[in-house]
Structure formats: structure tokens, C-alpha cells
Amino acid sequence: MEQKDLRALEELCIQECAPPCAAACPIHVDARAVLLDLAKGDVDTALNTLRRTVPFPGIVGRICEQPCRVVCNRGKVGADVKDAPIEIAALERACVDYGVVKVDKNRPQPKRNKHVAIVGGGLSGLTAAHDLARKGYIVSVYEALDPLGGRLWSYPEERLPHAMITTELSLIETLGVEVHLNTPVGEALTLDELRDHNEAVYLAIGAEAGMTFGLALDGTGKIVVDPVTFATSRDGVFAGGSLLRGHAAQAIDSIADGRRAAISIDRYLQNVSLTASRVGEGSVESCLYTRVDDIAPAAIIPLDAIVGYSRADAEREAARCFQCECMECVKVCEYLAHYKRYPRKLVREVYNNLSIVKGTRYSNQMINACSLCGLCAEVCPTDLDTGAINLQARETMVAQKRMPPSAHDFALRDMAFSRSEAFAAARNAPGTTSSDVVFFPGCQLSSASPEQVQQVYAYLGGALPAETRLGLLLGCCGAPAEWAGRKDLVAENLTGLREQLQGLGNPKVVLACSSCIRSFKARLPEVAVLSLWDLMAERGLPAGAQPGNGRVVNVHDACATRHEAGLQDNVRALLDRLGYTIEELPRSKARTTCCGYGGVQWLADPVVADKVVARRVEEGSADYVAYCAMCRDFLARGGKPTVHLLDLIFGTSGADFKTEAERPALGWSQRHENRARLKRDILTKVWGEPMDGPDPIDTLRLIVSAEVRARLEKRLILDEDIRRVIAHAERTGRRLVHPDTGRYLATHKPVAVTYWVEYAPVGDAYEVFNAYSHRMEVVEDPPKQGQSE
Amino acid sequence: MSTPEKPPVMCALCNRALVPTQVNVAYLGNAFPVELLKCPTCGQVFIPEDLALGKMVEVEKQLEDK
Ligand code: SF4
Ligand code: SF4
Ligand code: SF4
Ligand SMILES: [Zn+2]
Numbered sequence: 036m037e038q039k040d041l042r043a044l045e046e047l048c049i050q051e052c053a054p055p056c057a058a059a060c061p062i063h064v065d066a067r068a069v070l071l072d073l074a075k076g077d078v079d080t081a082l083n084t085l086r087r088t089v090p091f092p093g094i095v096g097r098i099c100e101q102p103c104r105v106v107c108n109r110g111k112v113g114a115d116v117k118d119a120p121i122e123i124a125a126l127e128r129a130c131v132d133y134g135v136v137k138v139d140k141n142r143p144q145p146k147r148n149k150h151v152a153i154v155g156g157g158l159s160g161l162t163a164a165h166d167l168a169r170k171g172y173i174v175s176v177y178e179a180l181d182p183l184g185g186r187l188w189s190y191p192e193e194r195l196p197h198a199m200i201t202t203e204l205s206l207i208e209t210l211g212v213e214v215h216l217n218t219p220v221g222e223a224l225t226l227d228e229l230r231d232h233n234e235a236v237y238l239a240i241g242a243e244a245g246m247t248f249g250l251a252l253d254g255t256g257k258i259v260v261d262p263v264t265f266a267t268s269r270d271g272v273f274a275g276g277s278l279l280r281g282h283a284a285q286a287i288d289s290i291a292d293g294r295r296a297a298i299s300i301d302r303y304l305q306n307v308s309l310t311a312s313r314v315g316e317g318s319v320e321s322c323l324y325t326r327v328d329d330i331a332p333a334a335i336i337p338l339d340a341i342v343g344y345s346r347a348d349a350e351r352e353a354a355r356c357f358q359c360e361c362m363e364c365v366k367v368c369e370y371l372a373h374y375k376r377y378p379r380k381l382v383r384e385v386y387n388n389l390s391i392v393k394g395t396r397y398s399n400q401m402i403n404a405c406s407l408c409g410l411c412a413e414v415c416p417t418d419l420d421t422g423a424i425n426l427q428a429r430e431t432m433v434a435q436k437r438m439p440p441s442a443h444d445f446a447l448r449d450m451a452f453s454r455s456e457a458f459a460a461a462r463n464a465p466g467t468t469s470s471d472v473v474f475f476p477g478c479q480l481s482s483a484s485p486e487q488v489q490q491v492y493a494y495l496g497g498a499l500p501a502e503t504r505l506g507l508l509l510g511c512c513g514a515p516a517e518w519a520g521r522k523d524l525v526a527e528n529l530t531g532l533r534e535q536l537q538g539l540g541n542p543k544v545v546l547a548c549s550s551c552i553r554s555f556k557a558r559l560p561e562v563a564v565l566s567l568w569d570l571m572a573e574r575g576l577p578a579g580a581q582p583g584n585g586r587v588v589n590v591h592d593a594c595a596t597r598h599e600a601g602l603q604d605n606v607r608a609l610l611d612r613l614g615y616t617i618e619e620l621p622r623s624k625a626r627t628t629c630c631g632y633g634g635v636q637w638l639a640d641p642v643v644a645d646k647v648v649a650r651r652v653e654e655g656s657a658d659y660v661a662y663c664a665m666c667r668d669f670l671a672r673g674g675k676p677t678v679h680l681l682d683l684i685f686g687t688s689g690a691d692f693k694t695e696a697e698r699p700a701l702g703w704s705q706r707h708e709n710r711a712r713l714k715r716d717i718l719t720k721v722w723g724e725p726m727d728g729p730d731p732i733d734t735l736r737l738i739v740s741a742e743v744r745a746r747l748e749k750r751l752i753l754d755e756d757i758r759r760v761i762a763h764a765e766r767t768g769r770r771l772v773h774p775d776t777g778r779y780l781a782t783h784k785p786v787a788v789t790y791w792v793e794y795a796p797v798g799d800a801y802e803v804f805n806a807y808s809h810r811m812e813v814v815e816d817p818p819k820q821g822q823s824e
Numbered sequence: 825m826s827t828p829e830k831p832p833v834m835c836a837l838c839n840r841a842l843v844p845t846q847v848n849v850a851y852l853g854n855a856f857p858v859e860l861l862k863c864p865t866c867g868q869v870f871i872p873e874d875l876a877l878g879k880m881v882e883v884e885k886q887l888e889d890k
Pocket of ligand 2: 047048049050361362363364365377378379414415416417418419
């Protein structure tokens with residue numbers, strides 16, 4: 036993954052964009068932060084946040100024209116009648132009225148021996164003076180009248196008390212600015228003279244003065260000023276405020292001009308680019324997306340513009356601010372919520388993790404824990420697919436040889452089992468050498484319901500036109516390899532599938548598993564595929580299906596088929612034909628959620644997978660119907676009575692709905708055995724192939740109590756692992772023994788994992804008492820690096 | 825689950841007691857010395873459950889993220 040690609044992806048997440056209020060504010064006051072503290076009752080912190088951006092908050096809070104309020108999202112809440120937007124300026128004023136200024140930590144920077152003259156002591160000039168003095172410049176203000184303040188004095192006393200003006204503007208002299216009152220610039224004191232004694236000049240006089248100072252003018256007689264830098268035609272001379280904007284200039288715009296001119300002057304005096312990275316200055320449109328349709332309306336707290344808010348009312352009004360943010364994906368994704376990251380942050384961490392050469396890669400687990408379900412992309416205003424990023428990251432980790440060996444090992448071994456002789460098979464219909472259609476049940480349905488696979492095969496034989504030659508292909512679609520970032524294994528598996536399909540005469544493939552459907556469509560586009568559900572909807576249900584009699588069910592769509600709208604409709608049509616009443620879950624179809632199996636989330640981070648399923652099972656009040664074998668088992672394990680659609684279509688041994696829905700999820704050992712048995716049974720029954728030799732599974736009989744079984748499941752130790760250990764011990768005699776119980780303790784490392792099994796022979800079987808595993812191994816060589824912990 | 829009160833296991837092959845021995849355990853190219861019970865005759869080493877599921881997993885994870 037290239038840094039530039041990740042940068043581009045990071046940009047897509049707009050969660051860090053300024054909210055509408057802050058973007059529209061010409062000086063970008065962080066109203067969201069101010070209001071948050073104010074609503075909490077922490078008015079002092081609110082005031083100090085405000086003071087970081089606003090030079091004269093008491094004045095601004097009383098006279099600001101509030102471009103922020105016009106765009107405040109609160110004003111978009113409500114159906115017929117919209118809420119009033121937040122009274123932001125009045126709340127800023129309340130901060131000044133009730134807050135205490137904390138000791139100023141932003142001390143002026145060390146003095147710089149450079150002089151700046153500000154012409155005009157109104158808001159614009161004083162803002163520039165304030166900012167530049169803070170930066171350490173030697174600043175002098177030239178004001179034609181007495182006192183400072185310009186237009187401020189034209190506000191009525193009750194709107195803007197004179198005392199407030201005097202108090203707030205005195206800050207200027209506190210900062211060490213030299214103030215020259217009754218000193219108009221023009222005739223007695225010329226711009227030339229000012230320029231001679233100062234390295235830079237900011238012209239911020241009122242429009243009414245009509246002065247042009249011999250600068251270049253535009254067609255209307257106004258001084259030509261660069262809209263970004265506020266530079267005039269004369270080197271070192273800048274201009275802004277109502278001089279440019281005229282009488283109607285908003286106070287807040289004048290302040291913004293002063294601030295932006297100060298930035299230019301600072302850059303000018305430091306000899307750096309005036310124009311570099313100045314996007315976003317001044318009032319701009321917000322790029323933040325905030326959903327408002329789920330926000331409860333809240334009536335405005337009435338405001339007396341003269342008196343202002345009481346402290347309590349200010350807190351209540353501030354509480355109407357709903358802290359605009361996007362977080363759409365985090366709201367629906369337990370994985371992102373658990374890791375407390377929105378994608379912009381996550382992408383950065385992923386990038387850092389991939390860049391680490393030496394040191395701990397703390398994000399490995401996070402990258403592997405995503406279910407790759409794609410829900411994030413569905414809800415994101417910019418369609419950012421965080422799952423796709425995590426998948427790419429895994430592929431990069433594999434390429435860097437940095438994928439933790441244990442992360443996907445179990446799932447990949449499961450896949451290897453499906454591709455091994457124990458399960459894999461390709462057969463043309465008996466007595467034929469080519470197939471028109473093959474059934475590819477996939478590994479998970481075969482694991483969960485080997486009988487149903489046989490039933491489906493029989494059903495297909497009857498449902499397809501009589502002359503159809505129906506073959507069978509047992510194998511894996513490659514999903515676990517994909518999730519593990521193993522492009523090599525994905526490719527190898529595809530090559531195998533392609534060869535097999537060729538050997539079968541390039542038939543059409545009927546798929547019953549959601550992951551298979553996605554894998555085939557994405558990676559074998561040349562193969563014609565048909566989902567079993569589409570086929571059944573068209574060809575009709577088999578006889579003997581369980582009638583629903585109006586029973587209400589919730590449908591859990593598989594995340595792998597979130598974009599298969601036709602398939603989703605057909606699943607519902609089948610349920611309808613069976614007589615079930617469907618209540619849609621709040622998140623279904625394209626916005627369905629993962630069950631915790633996807634992306635091997637359950638293996639990489641069981642805590643997250645548990646949260647995912649716990650949330651899902653809470654969403655519906657009826658029993659669930661799933662049409663993916665894994666979804667069914669994961670939901671059932673999460674405590675939700677869930678049937679697989681095939682359970683209803685074929686019914687297993689006449690069990691009623693409840694029994695079916697509440698049957699426990701299958702263990703991993705059973706999943707292997709079922710696959711092996713399916714192959715054996717169907718090849719014997721349909722193809723009449725003799726299965727000589729013992730049952731592949733029963734070579735060594737194990738006795739496992741329920742308690743031990745549960746432990747083995749949790750530790751992901753399969754019966755076949757245990758059989759290997761015992762067989763090895765019995766053959767070699769190498770084992771330990773507990774002298775008091777006589778139980779053996781044997782160990783064996785078939786490939787990467789070392790297993791220990793505590794067992795005792797019982798007749799011709801072996802009782803298993805315990806098993807555990809580890810990956811470290813005992814070695815002969817002395818340690819290369821003698822670090823012990 | 826672990827039962828430390830049990831008497832230590834013996835080597836069933838050689839029928840003799842295991843003795844504490846300094847051995848090396850390794851993972852992903854990193855080796856560490858550790859004292860474990862070992863059969864002095866055939867060299868079988870006993871890794872107890874609590875070590876395998878405790879410290880070892882911890883170190884394995886750390887090394888995997890290095
Ligand atoms: S609701 Fe709050 S954060 Fe959102 S625009 Fe309004 S003031 Fe700003
Ligand atoms: S939905 Fe998520 S990824 Fe998309 S912009 Fe919002 S926070 Fe960012
Ligand atoms: S792919 Fe699924 S699990 Fe991963 S971030 Fe997106 S919504 Fe969350
Ligand atoms: Zn021995």
C-alpha cells in the first residue's frame with residue numbers, strides 16, 4: 036500500500052472537517068467545543084476556548100452578525116416545523132458574562148526587532164495589532180480620533196455598553212502596542228513616512244475616509260487588494276476591513292480581515308510565501324456530513340438580546356447543540372466503535388503500522404479484526420470502504436512477511452481441509468463425461484448440514500429440465516485465503532477451481548453459500564453462476580417443506596450478499612410461499628450487518644465478534660431466518676433462535692421450528708467430520724463409488740465429555756489434532772504419565788502448533804481429559820539473543 | 825484447569841522422574857532459556873498447561889507483532 040493511496044483514502048473520511056458553524060465563522064470560532072463545555076456547566080473552559088480565537092469576545096458576542104447561525108444544523112432538525120438554530124453569539128457573550136479568564140498561557144512570543152504600523156483603531160486594525168503584538172512585533176496603532184474603537188461607538192449603549200468597549204480594547208495596550216490617538220494618516224503623517232519607519236503597514240481605516248494613499252485602484256476607485264493576502268500594490272502595505280468592504284462590512288469580517296492581514300504581514304516579515312496553504316481562511320462551506328433526521332427537536336431557549344441569557348439558560352441553549360459530526364460508520368460498526376477509531380484515524384494508524392521496520396506493530400490485531408463486511412461503505416457519505424483498506428493492509432502484511440502466523444492459521448487450515456482429499460471432489464453426473472450444471476455447496480453448508488447438501492442435490496435433479504446433466508463440485512471458494520490477505524493462495528485455489536470446472540465441461544454453477552456467491556462473481560466472472568435461492572424461486576420449492584402458518588420471522592441477510600438485491604427478494608419470496616410473515620430488521624438487505632464470521636473477525640478478535648453478534652441479536656424481536664450456514668450458527672451461538680432457510684425448506688427429521696431454531700451451533704471438529712462424511716456418503720449413494728478402508732474419521736475412537744469438548748472448542752483444538760497426538764504417542768511410546776492417575780500426557784507438532792493431550796486408553800478407544808497447545812518450541816541450539824523475561 | 829497439586833509427570837518411555845533442566849524455547853527466530861522438567865534419558869520435555877496458555881501465548885503475541 037502506497038502512502039499516497041492511503042492519503043487519498045484518508046481524505047475521503049470527512050469526520051475531521053469543521054462543523055458548519057466553525058466553517059462559516061470568518062475566524063473559525065470552535066463553537067462546537069465552546070458549547071460543549073458551556074452545556075456541561077464549565078463556563079470557564081468555554082470562555083478560554085473562545086478567547087483562543089476571538090480577540091475581543093465580550094464585544095463580538097454582542098455584535099456578531101452570526102454567519103455561523105445561518106448554517107447551524109440545529110436549524111435543519113424537525114419535520115414540518117424546523118428548530119431555530121443555536122443562539123451562538125449570545126452564548127459566546129454568556130461565556131464572557133459568567134466565565135473567569137484563566138491565566139493566559141499564550142504569552143507573547145519573544146520580541147522581534149521589526150516594526151509594524153496599523154492605520155485605524157477599529158476592530159480590523161486592533162485585531163491585526165493584537166495578533167502581531169502576540170507574535171512579538173513592535174506595533175503602533177494610528178487612530179484619527181480618540182478613543183480607539185471606530186465604528187464600535189455607534190452601537191447603542193444597551194446593545195454594547197461603552198464600558199465593555201473600553202475594557203476589552205485596553206488589552207491592546209496591555210500587549211505593549213503603542214497607540215497614537217488623534218493621529219490621522221494622510222497629510223500631516225504620510226504613508227511614505229510610516230513605511231520608512233516600519234517594515235510593514237496595515238491600512239484598516241473606515242470606508243468613509245475615502246483615502247487611497249496613492250495605491251493602485253480598481254475601476255470603482257477602490258484600492259486593489261489581493262483577496263487572499265490583503266497585499267496592496269505597494270510592497271509591505273496591506274489593507275482590509277471596511278476600507279475594502281464598505282459601510283456594510285460585518286464586524287466579524289473586519290476582524291477576520293485583520294487576522295488574515297496579520298498572517299500575511301508575519302509571513303512577509305519572515306520572508307516566506309504569502310500564498311502557500313491559505314485555503315480555508317475566511318467563511319467557507321463545511322465539508323462535514325452530519326445526519327440530522329434522527330435528532331430530536333428541541334425548542335430554542337428564549338433570548339432577550341439586551342439582557343442576554345442567564346447562566347442556566349445559556350447552559351440549556353448550549354445543550355441544544357448536538358455536537359455535529361459524521362461517525363456514520365462508527366455508529367453502525369461495533370468493530371470501529373470497539374477500537375474507538377473513525378476511519379481517518381484508522382487509516383493513519385494502518386499506514387504507520389505498515390511502515391514500522393523495527394519495533395512493535397500495535398495495529399496488527401485491529402487490522403485483522405475487521406469483518407470486511409462493507410457496511411461502512413454503505414453508510415458513508417463518501418462511500419469509504421474501511422474493510423477494503425483493512426484487506427489491502429493484510430495483503431501488504433503478507434507481502435512484507437509481517438502477518439502474525441497465528442492470526443489466520445486456523446481458518447487457513449480449515450480451508451486446506453476443504454481442498455484436501457478428505458472433502459474435495461469433482462464429478463460429472465453418473466454415466467456422463469460432461470455437465471450442464473454443477474452444484475457447489477461450499478465448505479460451510481457442507482460442514483453444517485451434509486444431509487441438506489444431499490437433499491439439494493436430489494432436488495436439483497428433479498427441478499432442472501430432465502435432460503440436464505447435473506454434476507457435483509466439492510471444494511472451497513477461497514474466502515478464508517482472501518480474508519487472510521493470501522493472494523497467492525486465492526490464486527492457487529482459483530486455478531484449481533478453473534481446472535475442475537473445465538474438466539466438468541464448463542458447466543453453470545449453482546451456489547448455496549453467500550461467501551461463495553461473492554467469491555465466484557468477483558474472481559471467476561467467466562463462470563455462469565446461479566444462487567440456489569434464485570433457482571428455487573423460479574423452479575419451485577420441493578415437496579415436504581415446513582409450512583410457516585403465518586409465523587413471524589426476521590430475515591438476517593448475509594453481508595457477502597449485501598449487493599444481491601434480486602437474491603434477497605427471492606429469499607423473501609420463498610419464505611412468503613412457505614407461509615412465513617417477514618418483519619424486516621432495521622438493518623437489512625444492502626445495510627445488513629455481519630454475524631462475526633466475516634473476515635475471520637471471530638478468530639482475530641473474539642471480543643469484537645461477540646459484540647457484533649450481541650448487537651445483531653438484539654435488533655429483532657422474532658426468531659431469525661438466515662441463508663448462510665455460518666450466519667445461522669453465529670447467531671444461534673449469540674443466543675438468537677435462528678433457522679437456516681434450508682431447515683424450513685427440507686426440515687430435518689421433522690423437528691418443529693423452535694427445536695430447529697434452538698439447536699446448538701456446531702463445533703469445529705464436527706464441521707470437519709461432516710465434510711468428510713458428506714463426500715463419502717454422496718459419492719457412495721449417487722455415484723456408487725466403493726469406499727474401501729475404514730471410515731476416514733473413525734480410525735481412532737475418542738471419548739470426550741461435554742465439558743472437555745467445550746474447552747477444546749474454545750481452544751480451537753480439533754479431534755483430528757488429538758488423534759494425531761495420540762497416534763504418535765502410541766506408535767513411538769514417547770509420552771509422559773501422571774503416576775497417580777495413570778493418565779498419559781503426550782505431545783506432537785504436526786506443522787506449526789504443538790499440541791498436548793492428556794488421555795487414557797479405554798478398551799479400544801481413548802478418553803480425552805484435557806488438551807492445550809502453543810507455538811513456541813523447545814530447541815537444541817543455545818539462544819541467539821539471551822533475553823528472558 | 826491446571827492442577828499444580830498433582831505430582832509431577834514421569835517419563836512413560838523410560839519410566840523415570842523428570843528433572844529440572846535448562847532448555848531453550850524459541851519462536852520466530854527468537855530463543856529464550858527457561859528451566860523445564862526433562863527426562864534425562866530420552867530428552868522429553870514437559871511444558872505445563874499454565875505455561876503454555878499463559879506466559880508462552882503472551883510472548884508469542886509479542887514476537888508476532890515485532
Ligand atoms: S448544532 Fe452545534 S456544532 Fe452543529 S452547527 Fe449548530 S452550533 Fe455548530
Ligand atoms: S462514514 Fe465514517 S468514514 Fe465516512 S466520513 Fe463518516 S466517519 Fe468518515
Ligand atoms: S468492513 Fe464492516 S467491520 Fe470493517 S469497518 Fe466496515 S463496517 Fe466495520
Ligand atoms: Zn525418557
